[in-house]
Amino acid sequence: MRIDIITVLPELMRSPFEASIMKRAIQKGLVEVHFHNLRDYTMNKQRSVDDYQFGGGAGMVMMVQPIDDCISKLKSERNYDEIIYMTPDGETLNQKMANSISMYENIMILCGHYKGVDQRVRDMHITREISIGDYVLSGGEIGAIVFCDAIIRLIPGVLSDETSALTDSFQDNLLSPPIYTRPAEYKGLKVPEVLLSGNFGKIEKWREEMAYEHTKNRRPDLLENEE
Structure with a gap:
């Protein structure tokens, strides 16, 4: 470009x-x-x-x-x-x-x-x-x-992981779900167990549900646009 x-x-x-x-x-x-x-x-x-x-x-x-x-x-x-x-x-x-x-x-x-x-x-x-x-x-x-x-940032080859842009907020009219990294527990705050389970099917389902809830709470107008 x-x-x-x-x-x-x-x-x-x-x-x-x-x-x-x-x-x-x-x-x-x-x-x-x-x-x-x-x-x-x-x-x-x-x-x-x-x-x-x-x-x-x-x-x-x-x-x-x-x-x-x-x-x-x-x-x-x-x-x-x-x-x-x-x-x-x-x-x-x-x-x-x-x-x-x-x-x-x-x-x-x-x-x-x-x-x-x-x-x-x-x-x-x-x-x-x-x-x-x-x-x-x-x-x-x-x-x-x-x-x-x-x-x-959307041009193929710009991001190290091209799939990263596909999971950004707004790509599916949804905000991104909560994200975590190490450590698994910090000052009593724990990472959701599902993310540590290794069950990628359950993880993906959790992320979809959290993305919907996050959007519903913060930007309900985005969900209205889908109706």
């Missing part, structure tokens, strides 16, 4: 991709991540990417010209499965969406700032708008990092 990220803060973006799972994916050649500084596409001495909004009102708006030039250049070089704009009014990121997008070959991500981007950018280029939650951040970079982590 190739990911092209358009941002005014490339220095903010790089660090997460130089550590942990995302770094491993890049080193293995499973993912390419390229950052494009929007200020390199400006046509003024100040390299400014924003201006006052028509009609008045508080807040600046990212101008159409630099974004259009950057996106158009990238589109001339390859085809993209999606051109994504990270925005609070987009569809909310979930596991099903991450599963689907993780299978794409090329995606482009535009990180917004200020009050957002000129609507004409969205009309001309954006194919999908994604939010990581019902709140506003100072820019789309943090949202893009979250989004990239969610999809990159």
Whole structure:
């Protein structure tokens, strides 16, 4: 997979991709991540990417010209499965969406700032708008990092054990069951006997039951979506 990220803060973006799972994916050649500084596409001495909004009102708006030039250049070089704009009014990121997008070959991500981007950018280029939650951040970079982590870890070969991602929360609209490791008893708290039994049929049944109960108690809305 190739990911092209358009941002005014490339220095903010790089660090997460130089550590942990995302770094491993890049080193293995499973993912390419390229950052494009929007200020390199400006046509003024100040390299400014924003201006006052028509009609008045508080807040600046990212101008159409630099974004259009950057996106158009990238589109001339390859085809993209999606051109994504990270925005609070987009569809909310979930596991099903991450599963689907993780299978794409090329995606482009535009990180917004200020009050957002000129609507004409969205009309001309954006194919999908994604939010990581019902709140506003100072820019789309943090949202893009979250989004990239969610999809990159699903690419075959990234995780040491590929089956691990299949048992994550939300994969079956259920939260994960309780998990334990050594020691079997700590300060009077014991690991459930079934997990020590070696009976994998019973263990799997217990995990399914606990996942359902955990979801019922914490996120009953997920079970409603299944009905």
